[in-house]
Each structure stands twice: as structure tokens, then as C-alpha cells.
Amino acid sequence: MSKLVGIDKNIDKLDRRRATSYDVAKLAGVSQSAVSRVFQQGASASKAMRDRVLHAADELGYRPNAIARGLITQRSNMVAVIISKLTNLYYPEVLVQLTQRFSEHGVRVLLFALEHEGDIESILEQTLQYQVDGILTAAMMTPAQLRTVDRIGIPVVFYNRSYNDELVNSVRCDQEEGERWLVGELVKAGHKSFGIVEGPEDSVVSAERTAGARRKLREMNITDITSVSGDYGYDTGRRCFAKLVAQRGSAPDATIAANDVMAIGCIDEAREGFGLDVPGDISIVGFDGVGPASYAAYDVTTVRQPVGRMTEAAISMLLERIENPDLSPEKRAFSGLRVRGGSARLLSDET
Amino acid sequence: MSKLVGIDKNIDKLDRRRATSYDVAKLAGVSQSAVSRVFQQGASASKAMRDRVLHAADELGYRPNAIARGLITQRSNMVAVIISKLTNLYYPEVLVQLTQRFSEHGVRVLLFALEHEGDIESILEQTLQYQVDGILTAAMMTPAQLRTVDRIGIPVVFYNRSYNDELVNSVRCDQEEGERWLVGELVKAGHKSFGIVEGPEDSVVSAERTAGARRKLREMNITDITSVSGDYGYDTGRRCFAKLVAQRGSAPDATIAANDVMAIGCIDEAREGFGLDVPGDISIVGFDGVGPASYAAYDVTTVRQPVGRMTEAAISMLLERIENPDLSPEKRAFSGLRVRGGSARLLSDET
């Protein structure tokens, strides 16, 4: 029964091994060095050689092994991109932009997505093991981690994170400036009482935004401020608005949400839960400039982060550091785009 | 001038080289093999040895080089994840889930994001060079590409893509079933004329959805159908609705959008552009169950893809194939969650 089949089918299995440069060399009747040279840009090889090798390579379905290459060249051509739930680095356009721009430079993206920013420790360990050439991170590092990475000599670029006491490369949106504009406009338009809806506690960005808003309010002598905090989500946006009203007995003239999604939640709660007219009765503003913020039903007054330019800047900053590790640290802050949407009652456009 | 400095500062530079297992071995006074064994799970090493090695390793800041390890073990412990703008695989939760679950199994994610599904060719080439252990893709491959990957023996799992004539592993949401339910409910509730807003032409998912809707409509003898197509975005959603009205002279009783975002665009256009009441005058339904679909202002009637479960399934399917390459192909289709939102006039809940 078991010996009915005469033809040996093992060939398939043996063939399974990937072709190496040696295989190609043998088939083409040349040395392995030659094959290696043909598959590089700056190598010298005659046209005849090139043709023979490429032909043989094609025949065997040969592809250079990037792992082996990385081992010998000490360059993995991979960068680690670390994002967390709380950043807007995950927008599809951003990821497309990231992987494509890096790809143009022959660099691959190793992605790490964190639930919480604190989880970065183990991630960092992994990136180091994989010999990444650089790190683009939207999560903070501890000074110790910073030092480790620096000692090893891996360039790091922070996205929307910065440090006061450390020399790091960073690209960010000027959150404070944006909030100051929002608050300024609201106060100018006559709003007296304010509600602040903060983001999650571990969000640096949220902290920066609300701090900026508070500072500006103080400068303008506004003291009637109530704050609550949510998790950046729509549902907590709604709950937070309700909480604001409950805490102060009535809705504040203006509500400043740490991001657009919570602002949208606030708008819905104000309208549906309290029958208020936005912006007739009260104003609500957000931050980010995400897609839904511009939907007709909300048209949120907000500050839009120039995500495309920020990402572009971060990418080239990292690539530069990889090429030239001794460039001095640089911080770039972009101003947000001011969106005078219909969710806040502002004075008409400045003259 | 150039010889003023007496103290040699080259030490730093020399120190820059990463510590290898040999360095650790020398410091600990053991063989390199020993070091290697200590840093593996199934290796045999005495407690004394372990301590000495770990101590030395710690001193030098040694980390195993995953690249070198990958070369020798023929396992890169990396998988390629290919997403395109048109998939919902990019949601932050999904990416978090992906990277974390893989990470638990010691697997890293190499991310590729495509602008168009057609760009997959070069991506595939890259993944193969990087010796990934598996591929999770939300983009289609040509039969030739499929064969290449299969010959090399890399397991592939398709996400929301499937093939009729090829043996592949896939995890998907049953788009057709979902659309059939939506159409069925709409017809039962008395809608006679229908508008269909398709997605981009190169979207397989959109094609499946609209085809499913059309089939069900035909079965129910509905012939009054107008269709237009957009790009999955909010703006085209609005334009598409306007186009629908223009083409047929009045709004259809029900509009079926290929995704939620376009459905939201349609709702806004119907309300703002044409002063229609949704769902009083007309019904509009979507597909996906994305966040904004459940915002109070829209409350879209839709079918929510069980993204979490789908992702989970895709991950374990791929991991299984990596462990055991000879498992036979498997296709898993998940039913979507039916959301009877407020954007469509349906008969009250089934009894």
C-alpha cells in the first residue's frame, strides 16, 4: 500500500531552500563576490558579468538576504516607529507617508504600538536587539532610557514630545500657542466662564494644551474655570460635559476640550442632553483638526495640526541623523492651522 | 595648532561598538557558546554560569543581536503587515492589538502601508528580502505573486480579501451577508427606490458590498436603483448624494453607502443641501461601524465589522502557519454586528 508511488516527490522539499549568492555564482560560473557586486549600486562590474549574474539570479529566484547584509554592513536599514493610542501618528495617511518616504530611502519600518506610554521599556529593548538605525517615537522616554540610546548611538526623533532638560531631536505642534489663540478669541468674544475637558492623565499633549489654555485665561483675568478629565474618547466627552454642568450648576459659556473627539462629545451632550444651542448658547472648541471635526453637524472650532508637514519633518530629521550622527539636536515646532468653525461664537474675522 | 590636545578622547569612539557575546564571554571568563546558551530559553546552563554571564552582560550593556540570530536560525521573527488606505486595519486599536499580540510571541511587525493596492509588487519584494516569517495583508496579490510566496514557503493570511480560485488563508467580514440584511430591512420597511454609493474602483471590499446589495435588491424585485461612486471620503459622500438626486430628479427612498464615512456625508448633504429629514423623509445606511457612525448627530444604521475578533483570528492563524507550515488553507468569515441606528426608518425590532 505504501509503496505504490514510484516517483520521488522530494525534489520540492529540497528546492525549498532559498537561493543564495553562492548558488547564483555557481550557476553563472563566477565568484560569489561578483554576485554580491552586481546587487549593489556603487560596485564595479562589467556589463557581461552583470547580465550573466542577473540571468542566473532570475532563474533561481534569488533575492539578496537583507538580514545577512545587515549583519555585515552594520546597518539594518530599519527604523523603529513607536506610536501610542494617544497620538495621531496612526492616521492612515501618516502611516502611508511614513512607510513610503522611508521606503524611498531603502528604509523599512518596524512598528510598535503602545497601549500606554509607560510600556516603552520593553519596546526599547526590542528595538535595540533588532539593531534599528533610528527611532521615531511618539512616546516619552525616561532619562535613563535616553542615555542608553544615546550611548549606543542610535538617533531618536520625538514626535509631539519634548524635554526641557535633555538634548533631543523633536518635531511638534505648538500646542500652547494654539490654545492661547483659542482662548484669546473666546474671551474677546465675551465668554466669561470656562470649562476645561482634559485628556488622560498620562498624555503629555493634553497636559500641554490645558496648561496653555489656563495660562492664557489667567493672563486675561478669567477665573471662573471648571475642569474635568476624560480619555480622549467620544463617550467621555459627553460625560465630561454633563459633569461640568453638574459641578457648576449650569453650562460654562465656553468649553475647551483637549481634543476634537471630546469636543464633539461635548457638543452632542450639550444639544441632546441639555437642549442647548451650539454656538447660540454656548461655545465649544477642540484641538487636532481630525476628519469628523469638519463634518457639517459639528464644524468644530479648532486648531489643526499640520500632520503632513510634521511627519515629513520628522522623517527627514531622522534620516539626516542616521547619515550624520553628529548633527546637533534640533527642535522644530509647527504652528497649527486656526479653524474658525461654527461650534464657537467668535468675533468676525480679524481685519 | 593641531597638537595642543594631549588627552586622547578616542576611547569614547572605540567604546561605541556594541558589546558582542564574545565580549561578554571574555569578561565572564567563559566561552561564547555559554553566553549564547544563557540567552536562550531551552538551553542548559548551570545557575553559576547563568549568574556570571548575566552579570558580565549587564556590565557591558550587552543585548543579543537579533539580526545575527536571525541569520543563523533562519527565523527573522518578523512578520510583514501590509495595509492600504482603504482598509480599517489601521485603526489604532487594531495596530496596538497587532503589535502587542505578535510581540507576546516574540514576533515583530514590519509595516507597509500602500497608497493603492497595486503598489504591492515592490513591497512584496522587500518583505522577501527581509526574510519575514509570515505576511498579513489587506491587499490582494496577483496569482503570480501568490505562487512566488508559496514556492518560498512563506505563510500568508489575507485580511478582508479572498479568492475564488486560489487556496489561501483568509479572515474576513461577510460583507454580502451584511448588505443583504440592510437591504432586506429597508425593503421590508417599504422603501421602493434605492441609491447606491460605491467606494473606489480598486476596492474589493466596496465591490463585494455593492454586489451583495444589488443581488438582494434583485431578489426582492426592486428595480429602481441609481448608483454613483466615491472614494470612501466624507466629501465625496456629500457630492455623491447630490449626484444621486440630480440623476434621478429626487432623492431615493433609501441610500446605501459602501462605508460609514460616505453615509455620514450623504446624511449631511441630505439635511443641509436638500433640507430633507433623515430618517423622516429618507433612509441612509452605511457599513463598518466606525466611531463617528455612532455619534448622536448621525447614529448610522450599519453593520459593524467585528474588527477585534477578526484581527485576533488573523494573528493566530498566521502564527499557527508559521509554526506549522503544512496546515491546510482556511477561510474564516465573520458576521457583522447589525446596528439598527437612527439614520434609517426600519420596522421595529423583529419579534
Place this chain on the structure above:
DNA sequence: CCTCCAATTGCATGCGGATTCATTATTGCC
């Protein structure tokens, strides 16, 4: 205290390709 077996440890080798050095084939130029 000795024998025998299992657990440790070291040695040597190889994974696949880049690169240095030496050698050989070409080309340019007087």
C-alpha cells in the same frame, strides 16, 4: 570510594553577503 550516566561546557563551524587585497584583463596614451 568507584562506576556510570546525565548535565554542562568548550570547540569548531556555518548562516549569506560585503569588502579588502592581490591578481588579471582592459583601456588609454605617447
Place this chain on the structure above:
DNA sequence: GGCAATAATGAATCCGCATGCAATTGGAGG
């Protein structure tokens, strides 16, 4: 046409780690 200079090629080596095999150690059992 001959010689120097340059391009093309091959041999050998190394990158950092895992692993088969042989040698050694440590115990258990008698």
C-alpha cells in the same frame, strides 16, 4: 606597439550568534 593606469574579478575573511559534537564535571547509586 608598448607601458602605465584603471577596471574587473576572485580568494579569503569577517559580521555575531547558534548548535552539533566531544570533552568534562557533578552526582547518584552501589
